Amino acid sequence: MSKKLNIGLFGFGVVGQGLYDIIKTKNLNLEIKKIAIKDATKKRSLPEHYFTTDKNELLNNPEINTIIELINDTEAAFDIVSTALKTGKNVVSASKKMIATYLDELIALQNEYGTSLLYEGAVCGSIPIIRNLEEYYDNELLHSISGIFNGSSNYILSKGFLENLDYASALKQAQDLGFAETDPISDVGGFDSKYKLVIAAAHAYGVVIDPKDVFNFGIQNLGANDIQYAREKNLKIKLVPVAKELDDAHVTLFVLPKFVTETEFLYNVEYEYNGVTVQAAFADQQFFFGKGAGGHPTGSAVLSDIAALRYDYQYEYKKTKESKGLNFTNDIELNIYLRYDNEQLVDLLDFKTINERYYSGTYKYVTGKVNLKKLIEHQDAINADNAFIAFADQLAGISLAAIV
Numbered sequence: 001m002s003k004k005l006n007i008g009l010f011g012f013g014v015v016g017q018g019l020y021d022i023i024k025t026k027n028l029n030l031e032i033k034k035i036a037i038k039d040a041t042k043k044r045s046l047p048e049h050y051f052t053t054d055k056n057e058l059l060n061n062p063e064i065n066t067i068i069e070l071i072n073d074t075e076a077a078f079d080i081v082s083t084a085l086k087t088g089k090n091v092v093s094a095s096k097k098m099i100a101t102y103l104d105e106l107i108a109l110q111n112e113y114g115t116s117l118l119y120e121g122a123v124c125g126s127i128p129i130i131r132n133l134e135e136y137y138d139n140e141l142l143h144s145i146s147g148i149f150n151g152s153s154n155y156i157l158s159k160g161f162l163e164n165l166d167y168a169s170a171l172k173q174a175q176d177l178g179f180a181e182t183d184p185i186s187d188v189g190g191f192d193s194k195y196k197l198v199i200a201a202a203h204a205y206g207v208v209i210d211p212k213d214v215f216n217f218g219i220q221n222l223g224a225n226d227i228q229y230a231r232e233k234n235l236k237i238k239l240v241p242v243a244k245e246l247d248d249a250h251v252t253l254f255v256l257p258k259f260v261t262e263t264e265f266l267y268n269v270e271y272e273y274n275g276v277t278v279q280a281a282f283a284d285q286q287f288f289f290g291k292g293a294g295g296h297p298t299g300s301a302v303l304s305d306i307a308a309l310r311y312d313y314q315y316e317y318k319k320t321k322e323s324k325g326l327n328f329t330n331d332i333e334l335n336i337y338l339r340y341d342n343e344q345l346v347d348l349l350d351f352k353t354i355n356e357r358y359y360s361g362t363y364k365y366v367t368g369k370v371n372l373k374k375l376i377e378h379q380d381a382i383n384a385d386n387a388f389i390a391f392a393d394q395l396a397g398i399s400l401a402a403i404v
C-alpha cells in the first residue's frame with residue numbers, strides 16, 4: 001500500500017502550475033495542503049486560502065510529509081530543501097542550478113537524515129534520464145553522455161535555422177512560452193546545460209563536480225556567417241553538453257555549441273525538445289528524446305518523482321559509492337571552429353594544429369585543434385571579441401592531452 005503524501009508546494013509559476021494541472025486530472029493518494037509563493041498580490045487560479053508567503057507554514061507543519069520545490073531562487077531553494085530534508089520531509093525539486101551547486105551537501109543531508117531528494121524534472125524536463133542512469137545503467141560502463149539539455153537555446157537555434165527568425169524574437173518567444181530561465185543568459189550561455197550535465201555526471205560516473213570548474217560557452221555570439229557556414233556543409237549547430245570518460249582515471253565535462261551531422265540523432269531534435277545520447281560499453285549507443293522545457297512536460301517528471309516517494313524511493317548514488325576514483329580534467333584537446341575578429345585571439349588559443357583558415361572583409365574563421373584549458377584561460381578575450389566557437393568532433397575525437 002502506498003503512503004499518503006501531504007504536500008507543501010513551493011512555487012506556482014510555469015512548472016508549479018503545470019504540475020497542479022496534471023495532478024487535478026488524476027486520482028492519486030496525495031493532497032496539496034499549502035502553496036508558498038513570493039508575491040501575495042499576484043492573481044492566482046486557485047482560491048486564496050491555498051497560498052502563503054511564509055515558508056514556515058509549510059516547513060513547520062507536521063502534517064506535511066513531502067515538499068515540492070519549484071521556485072526560481074537558488075539560495076532560497078537550497079534553504080527550503082535542506083530544512084525539509086533535516087526535518088524528516090522528503091523533497092522533489094526541479095531547481096537544477098541549486099542541485100548542481102549544492103550536490104555534495106544535498107547527498108550528505110540525505111545520508112544523515114535518511115530523507116529523499118528526487119529531481120528528474122531538473123534534467124531535460126520530461127526525459128527520464130536520472131532514474132535510468134541510477135538504475136538501468138547501474139552496472140554499465142558509460143563512455144559518454146551528451147545531448148541537447150536546454151530547450152530555450154534549442155528553440156532559438158531551430159527558429160533561426162528552420163524559420164530564419166532573428167535571435168531576439170526567438171528568445172522572446174521562448175520566454176513567453178515559459179521555457180527560459182528568469183535570466184536567459186543561463187540558457188543561451190550554456191550555464192543551464194552545465195548544471196544539468198553536472199547532475200547527470202554524478203549519477204553516471206559517481207563524480208560530484210563544482211559547476212564553476214566546468215567550461216560553458218553558449219550561442220549568444222552566433223552570427224549569420226556561422227549559420228551560413230553550417231548550412232553550406234549541411235550541418236546544424238546545437239548547444240551540446242558532454243561528459244566523457246577519457247580513460248580509467250579521467251572524466252571531462254564541458255558545454256559548447258557543436259556542428260551536428262545528418263547522421264547524428266541530435267540533428268533532428270528541434271525547438272524545445274531535448275535529446276540525450278548515451279554511449280555505453282555493452283548497450284552501445286542509446287538515445288532519449290522528449291520535451292525539455294515547459295510546465296506540463298516538466299510537471300510530468302515532477303509527478304513521477306512524487307509517485308516514487310509514495311514508496312519511499314531514494315537515489316542511492318551507486319556510482320559515487322563504487323568510488324572508481326575518476327578525476328575531473330579540462331586537459332583535453334578538441335577540434336574547434338573559431339569565428340573571430342581580433343587576430344591575437346588565434347595566437348592566444350595556441351592551436352595545436354590548423355586545418356583551415358579563411359579571411360574576407362567581415363568574416364574570419366579558423367578550424368583546428370586546441371586544448372580546452374586555453375579556451376578557459378582566454379574566455380574573457382573570446383567574449384570581448386564577440387567570437388563564436390563550436391566543436392566539430394565526433395566524441396571519439398576528444399582526447400586527453402596530458403596525464404595529470
Ligand SMILES: NC(=O)C1=CN([C@@H]2O[C@H](COP(=O)(O)OP(=O)(O)OC[C@H]3O[C@@H](n4cnc5c(N)ncnc54)[C@H](OP(=O)(O)O)[C@@H]3O)[C@@H](O)[C@H]2O)C=CC1
Nearest residue numbers: 011012013014015037038039070071072076094095293294
Ligand atoms: N520553466 C521550465 O520549463 C523549467 C523550469 N525548471 C526549474 O523549475 C523552477 C521553477 O521554474 P518556473 O516555474 O519556470 O519559474 P517561474 O518564474 O515561472 O515561477 C517561479 C515561482 O517561484 C515562486 N518563488 C520565487 N521565490 C520564492 C520564494 N522564496 N518562496 C516561495 N516562492 C517563491 C514565484 O512566486 P510568485 O508567483 O509569487 O512570483 C513563482 O511562483 C526553476 O528552478 C527552474 O529552473 C526546471 C525545468 C523546466
Ligand SMILES: N[C@@H](CC=O)C(=O)O
Nearest residue numbers: 150151152179181293
Ligand atoms: N530554461 C530551461 C528550462 C528547463 O529546464 C530550458 O530552456 O531548458
